[in-house]
Amino acid sequence: MYRIDITFGNAICFIDVPIFDAIIAYAYAKEKLGSLTYKTSLSKQELEEFELLIEMDKFPIKKHEDGYYISSYMQYDNSEQFKGSWKKRWCNQYDFIADFGNSKKAIEIDKGSFKSYDMPLNLHSIPTAYFYFDSDNVDQVSYLFEKHIWGIGKKNSQGYGKISSFVIKEIDYNPFENVIRPIPLGDITEVEKMDLFINRHIKHMRIKPPYWSSIDSQLVRIK
Numbered sequence: 001m002y003r004i005d006i007t008f009g010n011a012i013c014f015i016d017v018p019i020f021d022a023i024i025a026y027a028y029a030k031e032k033l034g035s036l037t038y039k040t041s042l043s044k045q046e047l048e049e050f051e052l053l054i055e056m057d058k059f060p061i062k063k064h065e066d067g068y069y070i071s072s073y074m075q076y077d078n079s080e081q082f083k084g085s086w087k088k089r090w091c092n093q094y095d096f097i098a099d100f101g102n103s104k105k106a107i108e109i110d111k112g113s114f115k116s117y118d119m120p121l122n123l124h125s126i127p128t129a130y131f132y133f134d135s136d137n138v139d140q141v142s143y144l145f146e147k148h149i150w151g152i153g154k155k156n157s158q159g160y161g162k163i164s165s166f167v168i169k170e171i172d173y174n175p176f177e178n179v180i181r182p183i184p185l186g187d188i189t190e191v192e193k194m195d196l197f198i199n200r201h202i203k204h205m206r207i208k209p210p211y212w213s214s215i216d217s218q219l220v221r222i223k
Helices: 020-033 044-053 092-098 138-148 190-198
Strands: 002-008 080-088 117-125 128-133 163-170 202-205 218-221
Touching: 002 138, 020 044, 020 128, 020 138, 138 163, 190 202
Parallel strands: none
Antiparallel strands: 002 128, 002 163, 080 117, 202 218
């Protein structure tokens, strides 16, 4: 069992707490293919074909007998949450560029490539964080993380979640005795299920990457 400790250089942007196997799955696919083409939706057949293409059976994070990868949510001890925003606006001093004769006299800022944005962001000041995971090839995990992951969370291209340094160390205890990632509900009573629902400890989602997809989603325990 291993723990990766990460030091961040600035605030992190996320809504759902990142899960380590999703991060390594991105790096693993990029290593296999060189570049990735993003799609907003996938059919079950497309997802299965993609997993075969990148050989997910050789993924360096161990898989639990229940079908999920043994890796945790991002863990952190100190955090300060605040709101930020991502802004993009046309600067009026360049309006003269829009003078293309009689055909057009203004830049359209409500649509297209010049559309203005002022999007709220959920930001977290987290100086250091860590993930737990298990692997039979920790050197490959370290290699993939160092080569392909320079930021964690959303809006990395705007500079959020930048990684300053990381270190991986072996641990002699099992942190997965607690619920620190999405896991199948298992055999529980309806009363137990209702109690988890009332306390917002269950959610409908996948138990392995890509977590954003609804394919093979199920009720899972998240806390």
